[in-house]
Amino acid sequence: MIILVGWARSETPIGRGPEVTCPRCGHSGAWLVFEKKTGPTLYFLRLGSRKTWAAACPVCYCGAEVHSSEDRDRLLRADPRDSAWLADLIRSAETTSSQPEWGRPNR
Ligand SMILES: [Zn+2]
Numbered sequence: 001m002i003i004l005v006g007w008a009r010s011e012t013p014i015g016r017g018p019e020v021t022c023p024r025c026g027h028s029g030a031w032l033v034f035e036k037k038t039g040p041t042l043y044f045l046r047l048g049s050r051k052t053w054a055a056a057c058p059v060c061y062c063g064a065e066v067h068s069s070e071d072r073d074r075l076l077r078a079d080p081r082d083s084a085w086l087a088d089l090i091r092s093a094e095t096t097s098s099q100p101e102w103g104r105p106n107r
Contacts, residue, residue: 062090
């Protein structure tokens with residue numbers, strides 16, 4: 001008997017975030033907000049999942065991940081006053097060695 005175990009990952013766009021200038025490509029505009037679910041699978045069925053959220057540049061797909069629903073709501077409010085907060089979040093993500101990409105089609 002073969003036991004099929006795996007790892008599932010999905011990203012779903014859930015709205016628009018604050019307007020920000022992308023530190024990687026320079027695009028200015030609203031970033032997209034994604035919900036990411038990851039978790040183990042058994043015979044292609046999810047056994048559970050963990051949710052995180054991210055705002056990502058719609059041009060180059062670089063993004064910043066958040067781990068609380070409060071921060072997700074802050075992204076979705078798209079309040080211009082949160083642009084500085086998002087820019088700081090992006091800058092901190094830029095310092096990591098592997099910058100994740102969000103929403104890139106055909107991955
Ligand atoms: Zn960009």
